[in-house]
Amino acid sequence: MRMSWTVFAALLLLTSGCAGLDLQKPGEQASEDTDLAFDYVAVGGTGTIDQTLTITNSSDEAAVPTLSFVALDSSGRPLPRVEVSTVYGSDSGLVVAPADYEVFDILRFEGAGADRVEDVDVTVESVDSFPDAGTVYPxxxxxxxxxxxxxxxxxxxxxxxxxxxxxxxxxxxxxxxxxxxxxxxxxxxxxxxxxxxxxxxxxxxxxxxxxxxxxxxxxxxxxxxxxxx
Structure with a gap:
């Protein structure tokens, strides 16, 4: 099962945390709302990575979200004993999604019921954003x-x-x-x-x-x- 939903947030811009990028001053409002969408895929196709969370940033500013997750079973019910963590650190605000770009993180599941996870609920705990144009992934x-x-x-x-x-x-x-x-x-x-x-x-x-x-x-x-x- 795939889950995709969009979060719109009017954001305060922070100066810390984004090395090498030109951030606005603290307290300045973003020129537009940041538009993030999430899509979880449990099992990818041949030659692709499983348990991926795609983060799509459709806005004209880069975004650095801090996310939290709830594991769900095949019926969409929460699995409260399953702990969800990430490989890249989107749950700690470590993943930059450039403007008008799609990036991904990889999820890990541990605890009783981890083998029953089919989907996740995603919550955006906070987002930093900053001006961005011309960023291309390495x-x-x-x-x-x-x-x-x-x-x-x-x-x-x-x-x-x-x-x-x-x-x-x-x-x-x-x-x-x-x-x-x-x-x-x-x-x-x-x-x-x-x-x-x-x-x-x-x-x-x-x-x-x-x-x-x-x-x-x-x-x-x-x-x-x-x-x-």
Whole structure:
């Protein structure tokens, strides 16, 4: 089952938390309401990630929401003993959704009934927003110790993060090890490991982020996303 709904909020703009982006002064009102929509997909198609929450920002300002979640069963009933957390940190205000852009986070479920989760209710606890035009999501390349491009994160000594857009921003990288679910069940992030810290990537430039040798073998995936302090 998919769930999608839209939240409109007149927001106060904050100066902290959005490295490399031009924020307005505290207390200034956004020029327009921020328009966010959410869509949860429990089981993706072949070659895609399960348990994803897509965050669509249809406004002309970037948004940094802090979200909370309630797990639901197949009938839409809450599962109160299931704890919902995120891989990227949208529940802690760490995911930036650029203006007129679609980003995603990955959800994790723990506790009694976690295997019965089919959907989620999403609550926007707060949102920061700031002017944004020309932001383009980063691309990444995995590089060996000799600087050669390699196909898998487990082979990468370095991750090259490129900002193809017109504005500086900051990114985080996380390495993910996935569980091995039974057929028909969604796959979940079994462990999530930060790779480095918050990294500023200037517009039109690339930054190389080293991957510690003792971590590489434990990653099935390595993901990069625009984030905040």
């Amino acid at each position: 691309t990444i390349d995995y590089l060996s110790s000799s600087g050669r491009s390699v196909p898998y994160p487990s082979q990468a000594a370095t991750v090259r993060v490129k900002n193809p857009g017109a504005h500086d921003y900051a990114v985080r990288l996380v390495g993910i090890a996935w569980n091995r679910p039974a057929p028909g069940h969604s796959q979940q992030a079994q462990s999530v490991t930060p790779v480095g810290s918050l990294v500023k990537v200037p517009a039109g430039r690339s930054v190389d982020v080293p991957v510690p040798a003792h971590l590489r073998a434990g990653f099935d995936s390595l993901k990069c996303y625009i984030s905040t302090n």
